[in-house]
Amino acid sequence: MNEMTPIKTTIKDWETDQEVRWCPGCGDYAILKAVQRTLPEIGADPAKTVFVSGIGCSSRFPYYMETYGFHTIHGRAPAVATGVKLANPDLDVWIITGDGDALSIGGNHTMHLLRRNLDCQVLLFNNEIYGLTKGQYSPTSRVGTRSPSTPFGSLDRPARPCAFALGSGARFVARGIDVHKNLPKVLKAAHAHKGTGFIEIFQNCIVYNDDVFAPFTAKPNAAANQLWVEHGEPLLFDGGTKGLTMDVAHLTLKVVDVVDGDWKAAGVIVHDQTNRGLAHMLVEMPQVGFPVALGVLYDDPAPTYESAVVEQNRAASEGKVGDLQKLLAKGQTWQVEKEPHVI
Amino acid sequence: MATAVHQVTPEEANAHPPSESVVVRFAGDSGDGMQLTGGQFTLSTALAGNDLATFPDFPAEIRAPQGTLFGVSAFQINFGSASIETAGDAPDVLVAMNPAALKTNVEALKPGGLIIADEGEFSDRNLAKAKYDSNPLEDDSLAKWTLMKLNISQLTLDAVKPFGLGNKEALRCKNMWTLGLALWMFDRERQPIVDWLKAKFAKVPELAEANIAALNAGHAYGETAELGGQVGQINVPAAHVEPGLYRTVTGAESIAYGLVAGAQLANVKMFFGGYPITPASAILHHLSRLKEFGITTFQAEDEIAAVAASIGASYGGQLGVTSSSGPGIALKTEAIGLAIMTELPLVIVNSQRGGPSTGLPTKTEQSDLYQAVYGRNGDAPMPVIAARSPADAFDCAIEACRIATQYMTPVMLLTDGYIANAAEPWKVPDISGYEAFPVSFLEEVPEGGFLPYGRDDKLARPWVKPGTPGLLHRIGGIEKKAGTGNIEYSPANHQEMTDLRRDKVAGIAIPDQQVDLGEESGKLVVVGWGSTFGPIHQAVRRARKRGLDVSHIHLRHIWPMPKNLEGLLKGFERVLVPEMNTGQLKTVLRDQFLVDAKPLNKVSGQPFRIAEIEAAIDAALAT
Secondary structure, three states, X not given: OOOOOOOXXXXXXXXXXXXXXXXXXXXXXXXXXXXXXXXXXXXXXXXXXXXXXOOOOHHHHHHHEOOEEEEOOXXXXXXXXXXXXXXXXXXXXXXXXXXXXXXXXXXXXXXXXXXXOOOEEEEEEEXXXXXXXXXXXXXXXXXXXXXXXXXXXXXXXXXXXXXXXXXXXXXXXXXXXXXXXXXXXXXXXXXXXXXXXXXXXXXOOOOOOOOOOHHHHOHHHHHHHEEEOOOOOEXXXXXXXXXXXXXXXXXXXXEEEOOXXXXXXXOEOEOOXXXXXXXXXXXXXXXXXXXXXXXXXXXXXXXXXXXXXXXHHHHHHOOOOOOXXXXXXXXXXXXXXXXXXXX | OEEOOOOOOHHHHHHOOOOOEEEEEEEEEOOOOHHHHHHHHHHHHHHOOOEEEEEEEOOOOOOOOOOOHHHEEEEEXXXXXXXXXXXXXOOOEXXXXXXXXXXXXXXXXXXXXXXXXXXXXXXXXXXXXXXXXOOOOOOOOOOOOXXXXXXXXXXXXXXXXXXXXXXXXXXXXXXXXXXXXXXXXXXXXXXXXXXXXXXXXXXXXXXXXXXXXXXXXXXXXXXXXXXXXXXOOOOOOOOOOOOEEEEEEEHHHHHHHHHHHHHHHHOOOEEEEEOOOOOOHHHHHHHOOOHHHOEEEEEOOOHHHHHHHHHXXXXXXXXXXXXXXXXXXXXXXXXXXXXXHHOOOEEEEEEXXXXXXXXXXXXXXXXXXXXXXXXXXXXXXXXXXXXXXXXXXXXXXXXXXXXXXXXXXXXXXXEEHHHHHOXXXXXXXXXXXXXXXXXXXXXXXXXXXXXXXXXXXXXXXXXXXXXXXXXXXXXXXXXXXXXXXXXXXXXXXXXXXXXXHHHHHHOOOOOOOOXXXXXXXXEEEEXXXXXXXXXXXXXXXXXXXXXXXXXXXXXXXXXXXXOOXXXXXXXXXXXXXXXXXXXXXXXXXXXXXOOOEEEEEOOOOOOOOXXXXXXXXXXXXXX
16 A cells, blocks of 8 residues: 555545446445445545456446546456556555456466565455356366356366465465455455555355355354454464364364363464465365465565666666757767768 | 569679679678677778668577578678668678578679688588588689688687687687778778777676787788788778768667657656567667666566556556567557557557568568558557658657657557668757657546546547546446446447547548659659668669659558548559568558559568569569
8 A cells, every 4th residue: 555645535435426237146246345435444545546457247346436447458457557556656556356367367467466566456356257258167166167168067176366376476465255344354454565465355156156155154154164364363263162273293284173262272373474384374275174264364565566666767867867869869979060072 | 463582683783883882791600799790890880971771680599509501690781972771782792700601691692792701610510510512612612702711710819819718708709800801891990899899898808808809900911911902992982961960770779769759759757568579679678778768667577468567557647658579469469459449648669570470580571560550359440650760760759659649549660670670870860859749638627527538629538647636537448438438338339439439540640641752643653661661762763763754652651641642642653562571551552542552572581672673663664
């Protein structure tokens, strides 16, 4: 995020006059509301805010935000956003993308955005399906996903967005759920982080992939399967009756029972959001037998790309004046005084 | 259809003796430093006041296996006291540093021309690599030329002995020895080269000294040694040129400078997004050193990111520029469509090379004209400009910036590998003589309300910087409603917007087409574009000297075309269009004006020879 004077706005100030055209019941509505609720709370200025998106259901998002917005082309939002931010580092840039947009066609740009650490927020709406093109399996779909293009089940193993982000050098990695009350908190943390704030948001596609996340998002499953991490707090879930400890022999995480709330006795790890190794383990936990780690999994700021560019431009220009006429006359030149005589 | 397969006969080659100009070709292994030799010879020639044109011709491989035929790197320079517009048809002098260089270049040499060969490199091994059965320096196969055998390798080793270099390093000075000899032959100053060597090897003075010693030794050899009357000093007098300050410039340099000038004249900062590709990378290299001009350069992860970031920067309020060559332009195409749809300024430089696909990365072609004019999905009109020479590229880059910022549109600037790499003398322009075209960002809600897709009298929409209060709006690649820019798919709106985009580009104000040489009507006009300017111009000039009724028109504006062009073309009985492709401009001219344009095509990776075009002129007038 940027250093800026807080601006007083209400949720209404962030809504456009455009009719929102997602399917009724789509998780995108909840994410839109969460963003519109968060921005007034962080004192953001609509005029200095830019939403950049690619292609897909999620990428219609900018049309519904009363800010500057650019709905670009499939997969390229990170590249366009890089240009926007380099042209004007004072802008607060948000990238809206999906699993296909960010990890399939735009995987390369996502990787390089994270590696460069451009100061912006990336909201990756992961619904494990191509919604806008009517339900083909996506790079995050589980093996065996039946879809119009994979009637006998998909064969390729899914990408894991947060593992991809960490592997690309991300300095902020978080997870949220479309309808969960904690989403604004995660958004705020990403915005407070100077650098690329990467958030994977589990988003339910009611039409093509309904309830794919229900094993951990449905009310009856939530407590036992969601682990909301908190910096400095033990990694507990299921009402504090279970926790994560280190299986030192195998260098992996292990679920342990916590008896009478004595998590220390059970050896439960305290979350350190600056611990990259821990973050890797949290995002790589198997889907069976482990909870889903949510919240701010990793947050360890590093210098941002645009600030380095600004600084290098400044240093390289120091003491120099951009005199074009001088530049043109530089190097080996010669003066022709008059027409040479004819021999 | 005419095809340029005509081989120049000795009679033709000598029919118009270019007494006032000399063509020299340096050829050697790609590790022999021939491009450096040529570049420095060019510099000293320019300093001597000659007009000149050059043709660097090198392999795509960084270091092809030594001594092989495909590893030969050559540099040709044509210089003289008359106006020089081509690198010359046939060399008068060929410097061959090894058997492969001799084999691949000797056939181009004029009959009677001089071969200077390094006999030290004509070992059995090197002869075999060059697929010679016997040593051409020893048999009679070179009889129609003048042969000068020198053991340049040994002479160089002797000259640099005092500096204690290893054998390999010492032999690297061969190119300077050769340059010294060439400088003597053409009475050129050594001092600029000496200064350059000192600067280049400032950190390793012994290398500077060794190279200078080799240079001096080559020069002294010419002055004192046993040249046996084969060759004396050739004095080419200075050319008639307008008084003023001159320098040499390559196309890549002049495009970089032109873009800087264009951004200044538009009063905006420039953002340049690029990705390495031959032969376009040099533009990125030049601009990345010019931070004090308010330029941000960005080496992106790929061609698509390079253009997408440039579009993002244009949206952010800077002038986005991207540059590539054919394959890279193909990758950028979807994003160029986005810039057309969102009506943002963008300059795209295409340094064309031989295609399709990877094609001939280091060879020249003009085969991306269709790609530039038509190569996008949807009805996606975009202005296209083509530079004719390294010096002309400066003005063309400014023109591209003007159109992009004044009309809120991407503009493609076509150049090619020949223009990008070739050097020519350039009268340093007086930048105060250029008319400024400052952009005005919309900063307040105008009377009657703000419309992101409102239009001015040029049909351009307003340019608004994000960060401006009160003008918040959204843009994107989906069809927009006229005026508001909101998403709108309705049939009537799409028709209206398609027409608007077409009319905006069609209505761009461009200067009337001039006739470059000859009358404004007559029997034959030769119409060209891009780097074929030199050979076409010379061919038309020669034909006119012989009394033929032929004119030359060279297009800068490929799209839209000048308003008076149709009238001009229809004033001629015949239209001949020489191109280094299979007839792309020819097709566009036929389509636009229903004229019977006839093609003359060459796609060998080599520029046209003057004689080839002259022969086509004769043929066209004979029917």
